[in-house]
Amino acid sequence: MKLNLLTPERKAVFDTEITSVTIPTYSGEMTILEGHSPLITTLGTGLIKYKIAGEDGMKQALISWGYCEVVPGAVNVLAEFMQTKDEVVVGAAEKQISEAEQKLAKQNLTDDEFENTINDIQKARVGLQLLN
Amino acid sequence: MANLKDIRLRIESTKNTQQITKAMKLVSAAKLRKAQNNITNMRPYAMTLKQVIADIAATQKVSHPLMTKKQNVKSVLLVVLTSDRGLCGGFNSNINKFADRYIVENKNTFEKIDFVFIGKRGADYFLRKNIKGIESFTKLEKEISYGLAKSIAEKLISYFTAGTFDEIRMVYNEFKSAISQKVVCETLLPVEIEGSSFGSGANGENAEHKFAADMIFDPAPEVIIEDLLKKNFNLQVYRAMCESVASEHGARMTAMENSSNNARDMINKLTLNYNKARQEKITTELTEIVSGAESLK
Numbered sequence: 001m002k003l004n005l006l007t008p009e010r011k012a013v014f015d016t017e018i019t020s021v022t023i024p025t026y027s028g029e030m031t032i033l034e035g036h037s038p039l040i041t042t043l044g045t046g047l048i049k050y051k052i053a054g055e056d057g058m059k060q061a062l063i064s065w066g067y068c069e070v071v072p073g074a075v076n077v078l079a080e081f082m083q084t085k086d087e088v089v090v091g092a093a094e095k096q097i098s099e100a101e102q103k104l105a106k107q108n109l110t111d112d113e114f115e116n117t118i119n120d121i122q123k124a125r126v127g128l129q130l131l132n
Numbered sequence: 133m134a135n136l137k138d139i140r141l142r143i144e145s146t147k148n149t150q151q152i153t154k155a156m157k158l159v160s161a162a163k164l165r166k167a168q169n170n171i172t173n174m175r176p177y178a179m180t181l182k183q184v185i186a187d188i189a190a191t192q193k194v195s196h197p198l199m200t201k202k203q204n205v206k207s208v209l210l211v212v213l214t215s216d217r218g219l220c221g222g223f224n225s226n227i228n229k230f231a232d233r234y235i236v237e238n239k240n241t242f243e244k245i246d247f248v249f250i251g252k253r254g255a256d257y258f259l260r261k262n263i264k265g266i267e268s269f270t271k272l273e274k275e276i277s278y279g280l281a282k283s284i285a286e287k288l289i290s291y292f293t294a295g296t297f298d299e300i301r302m303v304y305n306e307f308k309s310a311i312s313q314k315v316v317c318e319t320l321l322p323v324e325i326e327g328s329s330f331g332s333g334a335n336g337e338n339a340e341h342k343f344a345a346d347m348i349f350d351p352a353p354e355v356i357i358e359d360l361l362k363k364n365f366n367l368q369v370y371r372a373m374c375e376s377v378a379s380e381h382g383a384r385m386t387a388m389e390n391s392s393n394n395a396r397d398m399i400n401k402l403t404l405n406y407n408k409a410r411q412e413k414i415t416t417e418l419t420e421i422v423s424g425a426e427s428l429k
Binding site for chain 2: 014
């Protein structure tokens with residue numbers, strides 16, 4: 001089973017043979033193993049974990065929003081945002097959380113703004129989680 | 133003949149200009165490479181996204197307001213994409229000219245043409261003509277990020293869904309190569325979906341992309357397609373911005389190359405003049421000495 005993990009800004013994982021992948025869908029985590037039936041779903045914010053064939057241990061990254069498509073023999077994950085462990089900066093993430101919380105406190109946000117702000121918080125939290 | 137000091141000063145200042153233009157050329161070349169990388173990095177994402185939308189639209193027979201063409205288009209929103217900074221040849225003026233002509237040509241066709249400006253140059257140009265866009269995004273960050281493009285795209289899409297405009301078009305410089313850019317005008321909304329690989333028969337490269345008819349959709353196809361269409365639109369805006377940035381640096385590189393060459397020619401010409409003037413001065417002095425010595429005899 002091949003994994004493609006793409007964002008508009010980069011080609012993170014491309015045509016890599018994996019044995020299992022866990023993706024954060026909009027309604028919760030989902031693990032995909034070989035032979036999964038075809039599926040399309042949208043992504044929430046969370047950690048993607050995948051195991052490269054022939055290697056020990058899971059690889060992890062933070063992804064947020066996008067969609068995932070499972071076709072026979074391949075999993076295509078198209079995320080809007082992605083960060084690996086090395087890219088998470090603790091200070092920046094904490095700042096993001098506090099800024100977003102201030103924004104929420106103002107209470108005059110549109111639906112889209114509200115959603116985006118909540119997502120900012122989630123992104124930062126999952127990013128911090130990635131470090132532990 | 134101008135005096136020697138003047139010429140020397142002019143040579144000096146031309147040399148300084150040449151140094152600046154040379155440096156700017158190098159900087160643009162580096163930035164161009166980065167911008168080109170951005171375009172290549174985005175391609176796989178764009179391809180997969182387009183494919184899936186086409187496939188879902190074809191197999192699930194879903195339609196969406198973002199995809200349906202209006203019967204008679206009355207109001208058009210023109211998104212004009214320029215750069216924030218100048219010194220890049222015809223890059224911005226080509227765009228502005230195009231937008232200008234667009235108003236003149238279509239004044240009678242549509243009831244309303246409005247503008248959104250991205251980049252300072254376009255906004256300033258039309259402000260001088262007393263045309264104020266409904267919104268302008270200036271002071272763009274140094275690098276175009278997907279997040280920035282997304283926030284602009286979300287605003288644009290809200291104009292469309294609110295029914296304020298029947299069509300959204302974008303004018304920008306398409307990146308052909310480092311030395312050539314082309315002004316293009318694309319319809320961004322409603323989205324045109326090209327044929328899926330189904331029905332048209334699997335053509336070579338798509339043959340391996342097996343889109344099962346019994347695909348599980350979670351959530352429902354209608355929800356997914358809405359999501360994907362929006363993403364696709366964000367991506368279109370991002371792509372246009374990337375192309376525009378790459379074009380800008382390409383154009384600036386060419387412009388700076390030309391001005392470095394001009395400066396070089398100018399320096400050569402001035403040096404020639406300088407030497408001539410110097411020679412003349414020496415000759416005059418010699419003649420004076422000789423004739424002075426002559427008169428003493």
